[in-house]
Amino acid sequence: MRWYYLNQFTRYEKALGKIxxxxxxxxxxxxxxxxxxxxxxxxxxxxxxxxxxxxxxxRRIDLxxxxxxxxxxxxxxxxxxxxxxxxxxxxxxxxxLIDNATAEYTFMATFFSPALxxxxxxxxxxxxxxxxxxxxxxxxxxxxGESYDxxxxxxxxxxxxHFAFELQRRKVPAVDGYINATTMLLWPRLQVIMxxxxxxxxxxxxxVPSKPTRxxxxxxxxxxxxxxxxFGQLLHGFLALSADxxxxxxxxxxxxxxxxxxxxxxSRQAExxxxxxxxxxxxxxxxxxILTIISDESGTLAEEQQEHFEELKAxxxxxx
Numbered sequence: 001m002r003w004y005y006l007n008q009f010t011r012y013e014k015a016l017g018k019i020x021x022x023x024x025x026x027x028x029x030x031x032x033x034x035x036x037x038x039x040x041x042x043x044x045x046x047x048x049x050x051x052x053x054x055x056x057x058x059r060r061i062d063l064x065x066x067x068x069x070x071x072x073x074x075x076x077x078x079x080x081x082x083x084x085x086x087x088x089x090x091x092x093x094x095x096x097l098i099d100n101a102t103a104e105y106t107f108m109a110t111f112f113s114p115a116l117x118x119x120x121x122x123x124x125x126x127x128x129x130x131x132x133x134x135x136x137x138x139x140x141x142x143x144x145g146e147s148y149d150x151x152x153x154x155x156x157x158x159x160x161x162h163f164a165f166e167l168q169r170r171k172v173p174a175v176d177g178y179i180n181a182t183t184m185l186l187w188p189r190l191q192v193i194m195x196x197x198x199x200x201x202x203x204x205x206x207x208v209p210s211k212p213t214r215x216x217x218x219x220x221x222x223x224x225x226x227x228x229x230x231f232g233q234l235l236h237g238f239l240a241l242s243a244d245x246x247x248x249x250x251x252x253x254x255x256x257x258x259x260x261x262x263x264x265x266x267s268r269q270a271e272x273x274x275x276x277x278x279x280x281x282x283x284x285x286x287x288x289x290i291l292t293i294i295s296d297e298s299g300t301l302a303e304e305q306q307e308h309f310e311e312l313k314a315x316x317x318x319x320x
Contacts, residue, residue, distance in 0.1 A: 005100065006131040012096060013139055015074035016089040020082070024149040028054035030230050030258070031200030031265075052085075055230045057151050057237030063091055064158055064241075071096035086143045087155040094182075097136055098163050098175060101129060105172045122174040133178040140182055144189045150197065151237045153190040154251070158241055160186065187250060194254040197234075201227065201261040208268045217274055222281045224289040225269060231262045232293035235305060243299035252301060259305075263312075284316035 072080075072092045108121050116124075144153055164179045204227065209216065235255065242251050266286050270279035291309040294302065 001104070002128045002131065005104075005129060006135065009093075009097065009100075009132045009135055012074055012077075013093060013135060015077040016072075016093055016139075018078045019080055019084055019089055021089070022052040022083055022085055022149075024052065024054050024147055024152070026148055026196060028148050029200035030055075030197045030227060030234065030262070031202075031204040033204075052083075053233075054149065055151075055233040055237070057233075057240055060085060060087065060151065060155060061237075061240055063087055063155065064162065069095070071099070085155075086147055086149055086152045087159065090140065090143055090156045091159050093136060093139055094159070094163055097132065097178075098167055098172075101125075101175050102167070102170050102172050104128060105174050106170075125174045126177075129175075129178075133181075136178065137181055137185065140185050144186060147189070148193050148196060150190060150193045150234065151241070153186055153193060154238060154241045157183070157186045157190065158245070161245070191250070191254065194258060198258055198261045201258070201265050205261070205265040205268050208265070208272060212272045212274075217272065220273055220278075220282075222278060222285055224286045225266065227262065227265060228286040228289055229293075231258070232290040235259075235290065236294050236297060239294055239297040239299065239302040239305065242301050243297065248301055255301075255305070259308075280316040280318070284313060287312040287316070 077092070105121075105125050108125055109118070112121055112124075140156075144156065147153070160179060160182050164176075167173075167175050167179065212220075238251060238255060242248060245251070266283060270282050273279045273282060287309050291306065291313055294305055294309070297306075
């Protein structure tokens with residue numbers, strides 16, 4: 001059975017590899033100035049793909065809410081002409097894996113107990129599935145290792161947590177090691193991506209002229225900056241994906257750092273106006289936009305962020 005599962009999942013992994021994926025790279029950061037950049041697509045043919053949105057969660061969250069608990073078949077994966085984000089192959093491979101692991105572990109526990117202890121049954125199970133677990137970890141590394149898709153990483157983390165809860169419900173503890181190893185692949189990469197977002201905004205802040213000319217000041221608009229729009233959407237996505245999560249710590253820390261960088265940039269940008277009222281209007285419009293974007297989210301983290309931006313907005317109310 002050891003080689004049976006490895007063979008079947010190797011074939012399935014190759015089928016999932018036919019799915020075209022949006023590639024989000026280091027240019028898809030908050031402070032990157034090329035707003036017209038199109039997606040490239042990871043596929044054997046390297047065919048150009050549709051534009052992607054690195055900051056808008058949109059319907060991607062449906063993967064967490066769907067009632068369809070069946071993994072995509074190899075045939076449908078090979079025939080799929082759509083372009084997806086990285087969480088799609090991640091979900092389908094791991095969904096198929098935990099379903100097969102559940103069936104095998106349940107069979108072993110039913111057939112060999114009480115002749116064998118549950119410790120011995122778990123040992124036999126791990127011998128059968130070890131190569132397949134390694135294949136799963138290799139797939140996860142290939143999907144997230146070079147990606148700058150923060151929303152995709154957090155989606156995979158939430159999916160992995162869902163798999164952990166489901167395995168607990170099914171009473172299949174032998175897969176815990178694989179789930180934990182996958183977690184250790186995902187969280188550090190998300191941290192790297194958030195660091196890159198912070199660096200990109202800091203670079204923009206440092207590039208703001210300390211003494212703009214009058215001609216440059218005349219061109220300035222009080223409309224929200226593109227970075228504000230991106231940050232608001234990214235923040236909205238993180239809040240939506242954290243509404244029911246109990247591990248807010250790493251997410252909270254990353255969002256606070258990024259929020260601080262964005263606020264520093266906006267303050268520096270506001271100084272360029274050379275007029276207190278115009279600067280205040282600019283800041284009011286930016287904080288108002290962020291608040292509008294995240295206003296429909298709920299949960300402890302969302303409430304904290306909403307309160308924070310409500311206070312910032314109120315500070316510049318008179319200038320508006």
